[in-house]
Each structure stands twice: as C-alpha cells, then as structure tokens.
Amino acid sequence: MEYSNLRRQAAYMKKSLFDQGYLDEQFYQLEELQDDVSPNFVEEVVTLFFRDSARLISNIEQALDKCPQEFSKLNAFVHQLKGSTSSIGASRLKNECTRFRDYCDEENLEGCLKSFQKLKREHAVLRQKLESYFQLLRQVGPVEKATRPSM
C-alpha cells in the first residue's frame, strides 16, 4: 500500500470526523500546536482526554447510581466532562453534555439516564474512531520522517 494512499485515507477519516460532527475547530487548534518539540501532541492530548473522561464518566455513573436526586452534584460532574470534551473539540460529546445538564437543571432523572447512555455511546464511538485515525497516522508518520531528508 502506498504511503500517499494511507495519508489520503487519514485525511479522509479526519474529514469525516468533522463532517459527522464528532470534532470541531478545537481539534485543528491542537494540530496547530503540534511541533517539533512535541510531534505527537495531538495524540497525546487525545489519549489524555480519553483517560480522564473515562474517570469523569464513571463519576457520573456513580452519582446516578448512588444519589440520582442530587442533580446539582450530577450537574457539576457533567459540567466537568463538558469542559474536558471542549479540550479536544469533541463536539458531539459536548453537545450531549449540554443536553445532560439541561436535564439536570430540570431535575429530569429519566432524561439524565437517557442522556448518560447516549453520552457513553458517543464517547466510545469517538474513542474508536480516533484510535483508528491515529493508528493510520502512525503508519504515515514514519514515512514522512523518512522521506523528509530526501526531499
């Protein structure tokens, strides 16, 4: 398989992530921050995000299980997650968080539970998509490094 093909594939994958609303502008911001000092910056950040967001989601889950009536507490957790999703531009997740918080404000437990399930799903989907994206990038990456000197 040709590297340019892989690269094209990675680019396409990224584009579809944007087109489907999984990512937003913030992701570009991260890419711009990537430089020689930290060549894998975006991936590092995304990895960090998934590690941390998993923790936040489990916090929410516990809150929903233990004290589902404490909406303000729940709201705080979701708010935390929302802030985190904005870091990598996880647009869909962020939107779901917003909806979740609305349910919290309404003290709508049913809505909260529904929203939480959707949140987890979105989270998993995004994780899977981004994982494959970075996997693809890693395949392309070394080539770029190898070919740069010759160019």
Add this chain to the structure above:
Amino acid sequence: MVMENLAASSRTEAFPVGLRVLVVDDDPTWLKILEKMLRKCSYEVTTCGLARVALEMLRERKDRFDIVISDVNMPDMDGFKLLEHVGLEMDLPVIMMSIDGETSRVMKGVQHGACDYLLKPVRMKELKNIWQHVYRKKMHEVKEIEGHDINEDLQIRNGPEDFEDRLVLNGTDMNSVRKRKDVDSKEHPDQEFCDPATVKKARVVWSVDLHQKFVNAVNQIGIDKVGPKKILDLMNVPGLTRENVASHLQKYRLYLSRLQKQNEGRTFSGNMQSDFSSQDVSENFDLHNSTQTQQNGASSKYIYTNQKISEQGIAPDACADDFKGVVSLQVTDRKQALLSDVPDSQKVSGVSQLGVLLSFKDMMPIVDMKPLKPSISRHQPWNAGIPVVQSMQCPKHNHEHCSLFEDCSCLPKPDKEPQGFVDHFHTPTSLISITCNSEDDMSGLSEFNPVQTNQKSSHSKAISPMSFMTNPVSVQVDSGLSSTQDFGATCEEDGETNKKEYYYDQTCSGRIPPPLELSLKNETDLASLPEELQLCSLQGIGCFENLGLNSMEIFQYNDSTSAIEVYSNWNDGLEFNCDYLYDSVDYPMIDECLFA
C-alpha cells in the same frame, strides 16, 4: 540558578516574553493544552491541577508568578474562592476560564476580581494577549499612587518593547501620553514632558506669596470662623476676588480634612532611626518621609508614612512640637500637563509651573488647633518662622492637592527667618537619595545617590530597585540650572538600564515598592543670606524649599510610587526654581538630557 537568572533577565528585557504564568485547572487535558499554548507564546508556564496546591505555591512565593489563569470549576476548591485568595493575598492578576459563558458566572468572576474571563475552548490568540493584564495592573499601581485613573487603551497601544520605559519614566505622565495618541511608541517617552499640547490654563495663580497671605489670614481669623470675604479683606490683594478666595478656601478645607484623615492613621514615632530598621514599611505601600529639621537651633524630626505618619518635632520653640508635616504628592492631570510643559515654558518665558510643595503644617500659627482637628497645612516658609508646608497627598486625592500645588507654587517671602535644617533622613530601604546642600544663594549642591536597599549611607553606590538611578550622581547646582540638567541626565541614563525592569518586576509581583530617599542638607547659614533663595523640591517625594533663609528639610519618601513620580516631581521642582528663582532662564540641558 543560572538558568533561572537567565530566564529572569530575558524576561525583563522583552517584557511579554517569559511572563510567568500559573495555570490552575483540574482537567489534565486542558492543562496540557494550555501549557503548550502558553509556551508557544514564550511564557514561562507552571501548571497545577489542584487549586489548593496552587494557592500554596502562590503563598510560598507570590513573586514567582506574574499572572494566574484558573478554571472556575474545580472539585477541591471553587475557582472563585481561589480568585479571592489570590486577589487578597497576592494581588496578582487572575484570569478565569470556564466552559460556561453564562453572564451570571462571568459576572461573578469579574466581581471576585478576575481581570479576564475566557471561555473554553481557549484560543491561543487569547493567551498571547494576557500580558496586557500584567501591564495594566502595573499601570494601575502606578496610577493609584498618583491617584489617576488609567487610560486602558494605553496598554495595548504601547508596544511591549518600551514597556518598562514607559512604565518607569512615563507612569505619571500617562495623561500626556493619552493626549498624544500619535506618539510613536519608539519615541522616547521622556518627550512627553515636552509636549506643548498640554498647557496650563491661565487662572488665578495662588503663588506661595499669595497663599501665604491666605493662610495668614485664615490663621488670623481662625479656621472655624473664616469666610471668603473676611479673608479677602485681610489679604488685601488687589485684583483678587471673593470667588477666588472662596474657591481657594474650599480647596484648602478639603485639603485640611484630608490631612486630618491622614493624621488619624498616623503613628507617632519618636525615633526616626527605628523607622529605618523596619523593612516592611514599604511593603505597606506607605509613604515614608523622614524629615529632620532644625529650627532656631532646634531640630525637628518628621517621619512621614503614607498611612501612618509619624512626626517628631523637637524645637526650642514651644511651637516646635506642634509641627506637623505633611508631604503631599501631587499628581494630577493638570500637574502632568504642567510637567509636560516644563521644557517648553522654560524655554519660552520660564512660566511657572511649580512645584514645590513642601509644606509643614505648622501648628504654631494655629495654637488652638488640636491634633485631632483637621491639620491645617500652611504653606508658609520656614524663614517666616513658620515651617514650610509639606503636603503629602495620598493617591486619589489629587485634585485638592492639585490646587494646593498651585498654591504652593510661590515661594515664601524671604522676609521671615527660616532656620530649617535638614541633616539627612534615611529610609528603611532607601533606593534613591537625593541630597541638596544649599551653600549660598543660588548655588546648591544636589547629590543624587542611589542607595542600596538597607544601606543607610546615602553616598554608597547601590543598585536601586527603583532603578531610577543606578549610579550615584552628584550634581552641583550653582545656578540651580545645572543640577537640573545633571539630574535629568542621570535619570535618563539609568532609565535605560535593566534596573528599571527590575523595578518593574517587583512592582508587578506586588512586592515592596522602592523607597526613595531624599535628603537635603543645608550646610551654610542661610540666615545670613536672606535674599537668596534656594529651592530644591521633589514633589510627591518631598519638597525642599529654601527660601532666602535657611530652611532645611529632609524628606524621606518610601513608597510604592515609582521613580516616575520622583522624576516628575523633580521636574516640578525644577519648574519651581525656574519660575521663581531663575525666571526666563533657559535650561537647554533639560531638553537634551532629561526630556530627550
């Protein structure tokens, strides 16, 4: 250490570069991103995931950071709480950030003292600009001392390159800067002083003479019974209207009440030396003025502190004890305008822009006045047996002072016999010491010596945090002109050194303001030279008036006020000299050295 020093020096050299930012966010992802962004902005970044830890770090060394960026929602401590603590304890600019853009939240942040409120996702371009908050704060600090509001657009207008310069040299001059929007940022800030655009309006000038008459009249009538008409009659000055007097009386009363307020907070300290040892004086942003005066062979010591003013008066005369010294820093727009005018006016006709204001509130004339009573400041010459009024103005009270300023602008009449003798004064942390020795009529010896902090010898060479004068400079004033020139030269020379930056840093970090020490020495018997006037005045810092008689005063000024003030005040003093002593004298050097 070396690295640290290098970083520190580079930071001061190119201001925004190396800005020390503390980022507090419980979200590790954001922390990582913000760190990266800030580093790309060439800032020094420290990240912290816990608000409590951040607070500890800040408490440990508050001067370690220039600015704090904190998330609003943090589990261990509410961001607003942190903001409050930082604002109260460290006085550092804090930027809040949140995913939440609700007006109420943002408003809460602002209410708690956030200098900015960023919405996540934070963009790098927003972070690039955060230095302005540090700069703004710095400017406000300078302004506060002067009692001015800052024109915020200045911060952005001024390039980072000359940030320090402007800060140090121009801090007091912001108004004139504002009036000159077209000024090239690379132009030397000193030129602001020359700006002819700001010219004092013609109005009744309350010269020292005139004010003296006024004060005498007030004293004669009694402060409680005075009325404009009575004063006018007593003064018997042709051309002066009742309105003029009424207006002046109003200002005078305001001034007195202000002084009283200041006095209420004063602590009496019998020993000046004790003040020297206290290092934390400056931390309190106090004005420290020590004055040692000798009157009629008696010596009075005055210690002025911004918040607390200690005075010690030892005089042979019964009235000596009644002396209250007030040093007024008068910084007002008008004054600034005056400053800017100075060079021009000097060239042209020696317009009097005066500036001296050393007045000692003399309680003597007002025997019935109690300390609690609003202290009345009279601008009476020492030679009159009445102490020169030294008015100290607290920031935010400019206007009155301004008016006083005008009032004081005239030299006291020489007909009285002032015998003030100022030996020296030491500031706890003396950064700059100015010594003026008047040896004969016009000739005065002025010495400006930078004094190292904690060093008491005024002649020692030290690096002053003030950075105003790095090297000690001795100026001999023969005609009163030369000193000005030299001084100006010194200022400028030093102004370009790193010291300024150092000073800046200190201020930024909310540290102790540099103290200024001004000492005036009168060595010759001035009494024998009644007709000779010598005036060395540093407005704001301390004014020294030697009018025809021997009056000696020492002023110490420790304050967070920047060198600028001194600088400007000094200019005022120069003006004063020019106007009264050397009318229409041209000071070419001023333009070249001081204002070039």
